[in-house]
Amino acid sequence: xxxxxxxxxxxxxxxxxxxxxxxxxxxxxxxxxxxxxxxxxxxxxxxxxxxxxxxxxxxxxxxxxxxxxxxxxxxxxxxxxxxxxxxxxxxxxxxxxxxxxxxxxxxxxxxxxxxxxxxxxxxxxxxxxxxxxxxxxxxxxxxxxxxxxxxxxxxxxxxxxxxxxxxxxxxxxxxxxxxxxxxxxxxxxxxxxxxxxxxxxxxxxxxxxxxxxxxxxxxxxxxxxxxxxxxxxxxxxxxxxxxxxxxxxxxxxxxxxxxxxxxxxxxxxxxxxxxxxxxxxxxxxxxxxxxxxxxxxxxxxxxxxxxxxxxxxxxxxxxxxxxxxxxxxxxxxxxxxxxxxxxxxxxxxxxxxxxxxxxxxxxxxxxxxxxxxxxxxxxxxxxxxxxxxxxxxxxxxxxxxxxxxxxxxxxxxxxxxxxxxxxxxxxxxxxx
Numbered sequence: 001x002x003x004x005x006x007x008x009x010x011x012x013x014x015x016x017x018x019x020x021x022x023x024x025x026x027x028x029x030x031x032x033x034x035x036x037x038x039x040x041x042x043x044x045x046x047x048x049x050x051x052x053x054x055x056x057x058x059x060x061x062x063x064x065x066x067x068x069x070x071x072x073x074x075x076x077x078x079x080x081x082x083x084x085x086x087x088x089x090x091x092x093x094x095x096x097x098x099x100x101x102x103x104x105x106x107x108x109x110x111x112x113x114x115x116x117x118x119x120x121x122x123x124x125x126x127x128x129x130x131x132x133x134x135x136x137x138x139x140x141x142x143x144x145x146x147x148x149x150x151x152x153x154x155x156x157x158x159x160x161x162x163x164x165x166x167x168x169x170x171x172x173x174x175x176x177x178x179x180x181x182x183x184x185x186x187x188x189x190x191x192x193x194x195x196x197x198x199x200x201x202x203x204x205x206x207x208x209x210x211x212x213x214x215x216x217x218x219x220x221x222x223x224x225x226x227x228x229x230x231x232x233x234x235x236x237x238x239x240x241x242x243x244x245x246x247x248x249x250x251x252x253x254x255x256x257x258x259x260x261x262x263x264x265x266x267x268x269x270x271x272x273x274x275x276x277x278x279x280x281x282x283x284x285x286x287x288x289x290x291x292x293x294x295x296x297x298x299x300x301x302x303x304x305x306x307x308x309x310x311x312x313x314x315x316x317x318x319x320x321x322x323x324x325x326x327x328x329x330x331x332x333x334x335x336x337x338x339x340x341x342x343x344x345x346x347x348x349x350x351x352x353x354x355x356x357x358x359x360x361x362x363x364x365x366x367x368x369x370x371x372x373x374x375x376x377x378x379x380x381x382x383x384x385x386x387x388x389x390x391x392x393x394x395x396x397x398x399x400x401x402x403x404x405x406x407x408x409x410x411x412x413x414x415x416x417x418x419x420x421x422x423x424x425x426x427x428x429x430x431x432x
Contacts, residue, residue, distance in 0.1 A: 004055075004090070005055050006052050006053070006055070006088075007054070007055045007089070007091050007202050008053035008076060008087070008088070008089060008171065008204070009053075010050055010052070010072075010076070010087050011050050011085050011087070011088075012048050012049075012050055012084060012085035012086075013046055013049045013072075013075060013082045013085035013086070013087060014048055014082060014084040014085055015046040015068075015075060015080070015082050015083055015226075016042045016043060016045065016083055017042070017043050018041075018042060018043075019040055019041050019042075044226045045068045046068045046071055046072060046075070046082070046226045047225070047226040047227050048227070049226070049228055050085075053204065055090075055200075056201070057219060058197055058202070058203040058216055058218050059204050059205070059217060059218070059220070060205050060206075060207065060212075060213040060216070060217035060221070061073075061207075061221050062210075062213060062221070062222050062237065062238070062241055063224055063241075064245075065394075067224050067226070068223045068227075069206045069223055070097070070206060071226075073095070073173050073175050073206060074097060075087060077093060077097060078093075079097075090170075091169070091202070092120070092121075092167070092168070092169050092171070093170070093171045093172075093173060094120075094169030094171070094172050094173070096161060096165075096172070096173065096175065097173055097174075102116055102119060103115075103116065103148055103156070103159075103160065104148065105149040106147055106149065107147065108144065108145045108146060108148070109143060109144040109145065109146065109148060110131070110135075110144050112148060112159065113127070113131055113134055113135075113159070114127055114131075116160075116163045117130070117163065117167060120169075130166055133166060134162045134166045135162075137162040137165075137166070137188070137192075138161075138162035139158065139185065140158060140159060143155065158185065161189060165189075165192050165193075170202060171204070172196055173203075174193065174203065174204070174205045174206065175206045176206055176207055176208065194216070203216070205217065210238050210241075210242070211338055211346050211349045213234045213238055214234055214235065214238065214346045215346055217234045219234070220232065220238065221237070222237050222240065229244075242285035242287070243285060246285050285399075285400075285401040286399065286400050286401070287396065287399055288387075288388075288396050288398035289395050290325055290397070290398070291324070291325055292322055292323070292324050292325065292331070292333070292362065292388050292398055293322065293323050293325065293397070293398045294320050294321065294322055294388070294400065295321045295322065295323050295365075297321075297386075298319045299316060299317070299318060299384075299406055300316070300317040300319055301314065301315070301316065301317075302314070302315050304317075308404070308405065308406045309406060309408075309409060310375065310407070310408055310409070312376055312378060312379070312408055312409070312410035312412055312419055313374050313375065313376055313410075313419070314375060315373050315375070317369055317371050317372070318337065318370040318372070318384060318386070319368075320367070320369075320386060321365070321366070321367050321368075322365060322366060322367070322388065322398075323364070323365045324362055324363070324364050324365065328361065328362040328363060328364055331361075331362060331390070332358075332360070332390065332391040332392075333352075333360050333388055333389070333390070333391060333397070334351050334352055334358075334360070334390065335351060335360065335368055335386075335387070335388050336349065336351025336352070336353075336354075336386070336388075336389075337349065337350070337370055337386045337387075338384070338385040338386075339382060339383070339385075340382065340383050340385070340402075341380060341381070341383075342380070342381035342382060342405065345417065347377070347382075347417055349385075351387075353391060358391060368388075376418055376419040376420070377417060377419075378408065378410060378412065378414055378415075378416060378417055378419055379409055379412075382408065383403075384403055384406070385400055385401045385402055385403060386399075386400055386403050387399040387400070
């Protein structure tokens with residue numbers, strides 16, 4: 001009997017690809033290859049994957065690059081087909097996987113909207129009613145009648161995103177695309193996805209951003225080497241995944257130390273203080289490839305005093321020292337931080353890339369400061385996490401989910417985690 005509450009049913013799905021061992025490098029080799037069978041090995045991008053997605057739920061797929069997440073989304077989207085198993089879909093799908101798939105560079109933005117929406121079954125009359133909203137969301141009014149070949153990659157992505165989210169889909173597939181456009185447009189995209197979630201759209205989301213999993217998802221699935229390692233509540237799966245990443249990084253470090261003991265000893269002298277102890281209070285998950293490492297952390301008040309307790313509304317400065325263990329000229333970095341309550345409730349996070357600061361360069365060693373003016377957290381215990389990564393998110397150099405903790409005090413008796421600036425006005429009179 002069919003369960004109408006299940007909109008996606010993935011049953012024993014496998015997908016394999018052929019990885020060829022070599023390729024012809026000369027005319028002679030090309031001729032030989034005609035009679036000699038190419039050698040290859042089979043690689044399973046997905047291996048016997050099964051799960052169900054309930055109507056209106058939001059599922060997060062996590063895992064390292066190459067774990068099979070994007071392949072799985074493409075199979076659900078029917079732009080790729082499994083070698084084994086089957087997938088049942090109950091509803092119309094919109095995908096934010098390969099933005100602009102099916103767009104024609106010689107047609108205008110407006111013409112591409114009509115073509116793309118027609119693929120999803122809309123009539124011309126329906127598109128006529130919807131097109132002002134699509135164009136307005138994309139913020140491309142001045143360029144909408146220009147051909148797509150004149151668009152920048154950011155403009156192209158804006159248009160594709162705007163079309164995809166305005167087709168009344170039952171299911172939305174999202175593959176790490178919330179970096180479209182500038183920071184304001186990124187926020188608008190994220191808000192639109194939240195709106196779709198609240199309106200009952202089923203969402204499957206691929207991301208490396210654990211805070212997005214925390215905020216948006218009802219369920220999480222961890223993929224590794226094409227197999228489901230674990231699934232369940234986002235917080236439980238996130239903690240297991242981060243622990244795995246930390247343990248893997250420790251193993252990698254042990255191997256590197258074994259290869260070059262002398263180099264490690266030299267670095268140790270650089271990163272230790274006068275008491276031969278690193279000054280980081282390590283209270284949570286930690287991983288990274290070690291190209292850049294944090295060596296010291298302080299929380300400073302207005303008088304530059306290092307402390308761990310503050311008053312609501314006080315100015316706080318997070319100061320961390322770093323050391324590059326590779327040539328800093330080879331790095332393009334992205335620095336981020338996050339604040340959470342001590343029980344894990346995510347409060348705020350951002351990074352330099354999200355704020356459009358993409359030309360960040362480091363020295364061999366130095367200091368990064370994050371100033372938080374008027375930190376309006378209500379009384380309680382909180383933690384700060386910090387990360388430094390490759391600008392294109394190809395690698396995480398160093399990440400502490402909880403690098404230090406602090407307390408907030410106040411004589412304010414508001415409820416919640418954050419005090420919002422506000423006024424009470426009754427009968428046009430402000431209450432003092």
